[in-house]
Amino acid sequence: MTKEILLGDEAVALGAVHAGLTAGYSYPGTPASEIMEYLVRAARRAKTFVAAWSVNEKTAFEEALGVSFAGRRALVSMKHVGLNVAADPFMSAALTGVGGGFVVVVADDPGMHSSQNEQDSRFYAQFAQIPCYEPADHQEAYDMTREAFDLSERINIPVMIRLVTRLSHSRAGVETGEARPQNGLRYGDRQCWTLLPMNARAQFKRLLELQPELIKISEGSRFNNLELNPADRSLGVIASGIAHNYVLENFRDGANKPSILKVATYPVPEELIKRLVAHVDKVLVAEEGYPLIERSLKGFYGIPGKTLIGKLSGHIPLAGELSPESVRAALGMKPLERQAPSEFKPAGRPPQLCIGCPHADTFKALNKALEGQAKSNVFSDIGCYTLGYFPPYSAINTCVCMGASVGMAKGAAEAGVFPAVAVIGDSTFGHSGITALLSAAAYNTNMVVIVLDNCTVAMTGGQPTFTSGDRLLKIVEGVGVPKEHIRVITPLPKFHEQNIRVMKEEIAHPGLSVIVAVRECLEEARKKNKRE
Amino acid sequence: MTTSRKQDIILAGVGGQGILSIAFVIDSAALKEGFNVKQAEVHGMAQRGGAVQSHLRLSKDRIYSDLIPRGEADLILSVEPLEALRYLDFLRPGGKLITSSTPFVNIPDYPDKDALIGQVRRVPGSVVIDSEALAKEAGTSKAQNTVMLGAAAKDLVVGEDGLREFIRVLFAPRGEKILESNLKAFELGRRAAL
Numbered sequence: 001m002t003k004e005i006l007l008g009d010e011a012v013a014l015g016a017v018h019a020g021l022t023a024g025y026s027y028p029g030t031p032a033s034e035i036m037e038y039l040v041r042a043a044r045r046a047k048t049f050v051a052a053w054s055v056n057e058k059t060a061f062e063e064a065l066g067v068s069f070a071g072r073r074a075l076v077s078m079k080h081v082g083l084n085v086a087a088d089p090f091m092s093a094a095l096t097g098v099g100g101g102f103v104v105v106v107a108d109d110p111g112m113h114s115s116q117n118e119q120d121s122r123f124y125a126q127f128a129q130i131p132c133y134e135p136a137d138h139q140e141a142y143d144m145t146r147e148a149f150d151l152s153e154r155i156n157i158p159v160m161i162r163l164v165t166r167l168s169h170s171r172a173g174v175e176t177g178e179a180r181p182q183n184g185l186r187y188g189d190r191q192c193w194t195l196l197p198m199n200a201r202a203q204f205k206r207l208l209e210l211q212p213e214l215i216k217i218s219e220g221s222r223f224n225n226l227e228l229n230p231a232d233r234s235l236g237v238i239a240s241g242i243a244h245n246y247v248l249e250n251f252r253d254g255a256n257k258p259s260i261l262k263v264a265t266y267p268v269p270e271e272l273i274k275r276l277v278a279h280v281d282k283v284l285v286a287e288e289g290y291p292l293i294e295r296s297l298k299g300f301y302g303i304p305g306k307t308l309i310g311k312l313s314g315h316i317p318l319a320g321e322l323s324p325e326s327v328r329a330a331l332g333m334k335p336l337e338r339q340a341p342s343e344f345k346p347a348g349r350p351p352q353l354c355i356g357c358p359h360a361d362t363f364k365a366l367n368k369a370l371e372g373q374a375k376s377n378v379f380s381d382i383g384c385y386t387l388g389y390f391p392p393y394s395a396i397n398t399c400v401c402m403g404a405s406v407g408m409a410k411g412a413a414e415a416g417v418f419p420a421v422a423v424i425g426d427s428t429f430g431h432s433g434i435t436a437l438l439s440a441a442a443y444n445t446n447m448v449v450i451v452l453d454n455c456t457v458a459m460t461g462g463q464p465t466f467t468s469g470d471r472l473l474k475i476v477e478g479v480g481v482p483k484e485h486i487r488v489i490t491p492l493p494k495f496h497e498q499n500i501r502v503m504k505e506e507i508a509h510p511g512l513s514v515i516v517a518v519r520e521c522l523e524e525a526r527k528k529n530k531r532e
Numbered sequence: 533m534t535t536s537r538k539q540d541i542i543l544a545g546v547g548g549q550g551i552l553s554i555a556f557v558i559d560s561a562a563l564k565e566g567f568n569v570k571q572a573e574v575h576g577m578a579q580r581g582g583a584v585q586s587h588l589r590l591s592k593d594r595i596y597s598d599l600i601p602r603g604e605a606d607l608i609l610s611v612e613p614l615e616a617l618r619y620l621d622f623l624r625p626g627g628k629l630i631t632s633s634t635p636f637v638n639i640p641d642y643p644d645k646d647a648l649i650g651q652v653r654r655v656p657g658s659v660v661i662d663s664e665a666l667a668k669e670a671g672t673s674k675a676q677n678t679v680m681l682g683a684a685a686k687d688l689v690v691g692e693d694g695l696r697e698f699i700r701v702l703f704a705p706r707g708e709k710i711l712e713s714n715l716k717a718f719e720l721g722r723r724a725a726l
Contacts, residue, residue, distance in 0.1 A: 005559065114575075170570055171559065171569070171570070245596040246596075323602075324600075336601060336604065337624070338603030338623060338624060339655060346617045352580060352638065384580065459580075
């Protein structure tokens with residue numbers, strides 16, 4: 001056994017490699033990106049398995065599903081909102097079943113450090129009726145990933161690993177074991193994998209009949225742990241994942257520890273919960289994310305004769321990330337003594353575009369081009385350029401989800417907004433913008449789409465983009481945008497006046513225009529120079 | 533070097549100042565000395581010129597939380613004075629504050645520098661280092677993070693030789709000149725805090 005310092009994300013990745021991974025796929029997104037970053041590096045060294053960035057999460061999921069169909073082990077990783085994009089194959093893969101072990105790793109972002117919402121992926125696992133592991137630390141992230149592949153193969157459905165930012169982006173030592181060989185090639189049964197209604201009904205029945213067994217498996221998992229305090233029945237704590245760490249942190253000296261049930265697997269291990277609840281008068285549920293366990297305990301009527309506290313009762317905030325302090329307060333312990341905060345509140349320091357960033361030049365030109373257009377609106381998307389929201393640019397009015405800029409601009413234009421401008425990065429365009437542009441081209445909607453081509457996926461650390469340069473221009477032309485209204489500009493201060501002119505011309509054109517602003521991300525150019 | 537079974541450190545600064553590099557040096561050295569290590573860091577959006585911090589926990593015993601509880605930090609080590617103040621309530625009574633005096637001004641409402649340092653001085657035993665001057669003296673203004681690491685050396689639970697070893701591991705691949713500058717920056721910071 002060797003011990004390595006790994007990010008939580010990396011522990012999952014290494015666990016997958018050691019479980020005999022044949023192929024992993026992903027689309028970048030904080031806090032999940034480092035899973036595939038690690039796999040790509042490891043695959044380059046080992047040359048025995050595939051690790052590839054995909055165009056979006058749905059594509060990544062389907063690629064992984066194909067690997068599983070072929071009897072071999074597959075992993076797909078993404079951030080929480082990525083699972084929305086992949087939700088279609090995700091929900092149905094629970095019906096097809098798997099060939100080789102199929103593990104879906106989803107990293108949630110409670111507190112929205114780098115996300116537009118804080119949805120809890122455990123609900124997706126519950127929705128699809130598949131098992132889910134929730135590691136509390138790095139060792140579990142590694143061990144659970146290995147086990148998840150075995151479980152997936154044994155019960156013949158996909159298995160989810162749910163991470164959260166604090167584990168994904170924290171480092172700790174992990175003891176690793178021997179690598180298992182990869183599976184051989186074996187093809188899926190067409191009756192299981194062809195979800196025609198007649199087949200799908202049978203497959204759904206199988207999934208439903210599997211549920212009692214899944215609960216039993218969860219109840220018997222070595223990762224769950226029930227410790228009853230025979231001397232004190234006043235309080236019992238149910239804590240899942242990283243919340244369990246925060247509970248134990250507050251009893252580090254071991255004194256006055258209440259009964260504690262650690263939940264690490266789903267479906268919720270009912271029997272263990274019943275045993276804890278029977279032992280105590282009051283139950284505190286601490287979980288990172290939405291109150292999944294708490295809600296299932298509460299139901300409509302609560303627990304007769306017992307007190308149940310947690311997020312729903314207001315003892316722990318419903319929004320945001322847990323902390324050792326918020327859990328401590330819910331445990332009824334007084335805060336630790338601490339240094340007084342400074343007399344003035346330190347001014348916030350939001351993230352911002354790098355000095356010399358190409359997006360900055362595009363926004364400066366766009367702001368000028370839109371001057372005097374009182375009803376203009378700029379629909380933006382997800383990437384570094386979302387920082388154009390902040391002064392001195394204050395250039396954008398929306399950011400909702402990957403690709404939303406183009407569709408929203410079309411809708412807004414049809415509702416009477418003029419000029420309607422969409423601003424979208426090259427990779428985001430490939431991810432979810434192409435179909436929306438196809439729709440706008442089909443209707444020749446009066447709008448301007450500005451594709452910011454910085455030749456990389458910048459915000460998440462410079463992963464490869466598939467829709468940059470010449471291919472991007474061909475796609476834009478290919479979906480039906482008239483060639484004379486596809487304009488390429490270089491966002492540099494010396495072309496400022498020229499760029500404003502191009503934008504004004506295309507705003508004036510009563511139909512669809514696409515302006516592609518091409519200049520490489522500075523950060524990536526710098527990294528490239530260093531490598532060369 | 534100080535001796536203790538555990539040390540909780542908040543590393544603070546602005547995205548791009550090299551917080552994670554300092555974290556790497558400290559936790560690699562700590563691991564070699566038999567400490568358990570947990571290091572929570574900030575990736576993604578916030579890294580772009582925003583406030584970043586890392587929670588670094590070293591302990592001979594088991595470490596539970598990835599985050600340091602408010603009131604548990606033994607040390608705040610900051611490469612920027614405003615960022616030093618942002619996390620004051622993490623510091624335990626008697627905990628130490630070591631900060632650079634060099635402001636990183638990228639926001640319009642950045643406070644007056646003297647007022648800032650005044651707030652830092654309210655923390656008993658706080659150490660203020662002119663990291664910019666020392667880094668320039670060492671050969672590169674980019675080495676302010678290493679200056680601050682040097683300034684904290686005598687207050688860390690890991691030995692100075694271990695810190696030097698991993699400064700080498702970190703900077704050797706970037707060339708002899710950068711390595712030398714950083715080793716010098718470490719020494720200048722260390723002496724400034726004596």
